[in-house]
Amino acid sequence: MRYSKALIPTVKEVPNDAEIPSHRLMIRAGLMRKLASGTYTYLPAGWKVLSKIMNIVRQEMNKSGAQEILMPAVQPLELWQQTGRDVAYGETMCKFTDRHGRENVLAPTAEEVVTHVAAAELNSYKQLPFNIYQISFKFRDEFRPRFGVLRSREFIMKDAYSFHADAESLEETYQIMYNTYKSIFERCGVKYVIVEAEAGEMGGSGSHQFTVPCENGEDIIVYTQDGEYAANLEKAPVDALPKQEAVEAGEIEEVHTPNVGSIDSVCALLKAEPKELIKTILYSCDDETIAVLVRGDHDVNEEKLTQAVSGKRLELASEDIVKKVTNAEVGFAGPIGIEEKVDKVFVDQAVSVMATAIAGANKTDYHIKNVVPGRDFALYSAKTAVIDARNAVEGDTLDGKKLLFRRGIEVGQVFKLGTKYSSKLDCSFLDVNGKSQIALMGCYGIGINRIMASAIEVSHDENGIIWPINIAPFEVVIVPVGKEDENAAAEKIYSELTEQNIDCLLDDRNARGGVKFKDADLLGVPVRITIGKKSLAEGLVEIKLRREEDSVKVPLEEAAAKVAEIVSNLKAELA
RNA sequence: CGGAGUGUAGCUCAGCUUGGCUAGAGCACUUGGUUUGGGACCAAGGGGUCGUGAGUUCGAAUCUCUCCACUCCGACCA
16 A cells, blocks of 8 residues: 555544543544544544454454354344343343334344344254354444443444354353454454453353453453452452451440431541441342342442342342332431341341441431441341352452452453343254254354454554554555655565565655654554665665664665565464 | 533634634645655645524623533442
């Protein structure tokens, strides 16, 4: 590609709505432009990056035995109603009615459609297993799109779905996908960690997340120093805390706390620490109401809670329910006597070992001091159980080992779905004995745009992007500085490299050297060839790697061969 | 959805407090010239119904209200 003919509109100044490096650099390097909140147009160089990522994904998926298909972006809402996910996905799903009055959704994912497709074609165990995938646009009407491409409303996802006759087969494909994902991210040149994850809304029995550690990630990874354990925050269990030393706790004492409902304000008023408080949080689960007790400085982990209610859908109780159950305004729920008012009580382990605590009084504008767990409310009963119900925090351990935290960008996740979708959409087959069986499923997603953004997040400097060569918009940029012999030499190298299928950008613009260097750095092209007057007079050109400071000079005639070798070495690093 | 903020040229912003001549700067763009190894310089240009709609006023970018868009924080934490 010749720069003079290319639409690569680099800019010096950034629109003020870009905050994180990947977003800023994608705008500055002319890779993309925003159309509206959470939607972006990819310009030629940006689309090339995405295309290269998609090609790697496609090659590795095909190599694993998966087959590519393409499903519609517009799906009938009816399919989603059959699995109940029309409600579960809620407002995140963009719905619309067509001219015939039919309700549709813009695909946020495709479990329903793919299961429907498979159900129609699957008859016999002899067809199993198979794994089909697509690379397509997905639309999720996010609460709050942000961080540029990291949480956009429209994005490109590779989603694969496997179908199996038995658990062993699912396990086998799951492992194949796990390894395929490793190859994909390695070839893309992004450093990732694999963590245990909860299946969440997707359902199923097992899941791993592929996460790129980086400061601007939205996910929190919890791990032990020795690398024995890594999980996301939703999943990570914690060791039980030791029982606090018993203190001379007086009788419970009601205190007036007018208009003071939040943890912080209670602490301020009573001069206490959040860790001396018990939070009582109410959830609705089907028709039941569930109370959860956690320490004031801890957060409820809904995934753990969901496990405790056997995977049933949980929802924070509405204000009305809270008022009805506690006989008080929101902010004053407490553990004493709550057992009689709700269907279940889960006490977080950290609460169960508290010596004494402050809690809500189930009475508007009142709290209770000197609450002793086990004395003033039951820890174990028909309705009450002590469980691990909170997020891990700094200071927690697992198996006695200190838990560490770091942020990351989720770029891929694999799930064992089991029969969650196949049972509801009747995806079954006849087994060897002629008996009808429900197919087992796995699903495997990769965020294409997120690979692009995370590569930038972890690899850039003050001058711009530093691409891994396999996903760079160009592998080599040729910069002639000057306009006579330099251009001729540049053309020569350009045609030699192009002939060898090296993806090359020739900066043939009539611009000063400085401009070309700045743009080459901003765009992040891994290898740069500079052809200047002085060196050329000696028959030399200069080769510089974007990621390194120094350059080397080689004879003009050898330049193409030398660069081809460098390119192939850089690629070998990512093989 | 709650809170905060911002909307003036393609981009970054000034002007608004205290209403008043033809609405400004830098970057970008066009033309000509000089330049050409790290975002050059000179000169001449083009480009804005100041987000929308209403109101107050002799007069509104500026004051008031409506709506819209965008950004940030939060959104189960009782």
